[in-house]
Amino acid sequence: MDDLDTGLIAELRRDGRASISELAERLKVSRATVRTRLERLKEAGEIAGFIVLTRADISEAPVRGLMMIGIEGRGGDRIMARLTGLPAVTAVHSTNGKWDLIVELATESLADLDEVIRRIRNIEGVMTSETNLLLSTRRATSRRALP
Structure with missing residues (x-):
C-alpha cells in the first residue's frame, strides 16, 4: 500500500458513501485511478467490506x-x-x-x-x-x- 491507497482508505472512513468522482477530486487523481485502486484493495483483502451505521x-x-x-x-x-x-x-x-x-x-x-x-x-x-x-x-x- 502506498500513500494514495492510504489516502483512499482514509477518505472512505470519513465518508463511506462518497462517489468515485468525489474521491477522485479529494485525492486529486482521475476517477479511473480511484476505481482501479479500490478494486485492487478489495481483491487484496485490504478492504474487507463496507458497513452501514444506523x-x-x-x-x-x-x-x-x-x-x-x-x-x-x-x-x-x-x-x-x-x-x-x-x-x-x-x-x-x-x-x-x-x-x-x-x-x-x-x-x-x-x-x-x-x-x-x-x-x-x-x-x-x-x-x-x-x-x-x-x-x-x-x-x-x-x-x-x-x-
Whole structure:
C-alpha cells in the first residue's frame, strides 16, 4: 500500500458513501485511478467490506455496561438466543476463560440497567455474572477484519 491507497482508505472512513468522482477530486487523481485502486484493495483483502451505521448505532444510551456471564452446562445457544431478544442487549459475545459470555448493555437509566441485570440473572442456566459500567468509549481509527 502506498500513500494514495492510504489516502483512499482514509477518505472512505470519513465518508463511506462518497462517489468515485468525489474521491477522485479529494485525492486529486482521475476517477479511473480511484476505481482501479479500490478494486485492487478489495481483491487484496485490504478492504474487507463496507458497513452501514444506523442512528441507533451512533446514539449512545446514557447508561452502558458490560456483563460477563458464567453459564452452566451446554445451554449457551439457548441463553444467547434469550439475551439477543432483550432490547437493552446490544451485542452478545462468546468467549473463553473465566466467563462464557460477554454482553453489551445499553439503557436509559441505572434503574433500567438494574432490571435488565435482574432479568438476565434469572435466566435458567446463568450461574454467575459480573457487570461493569462503561464510563467512556474511544473508538479505534482502524479495524482489521479477521480472515
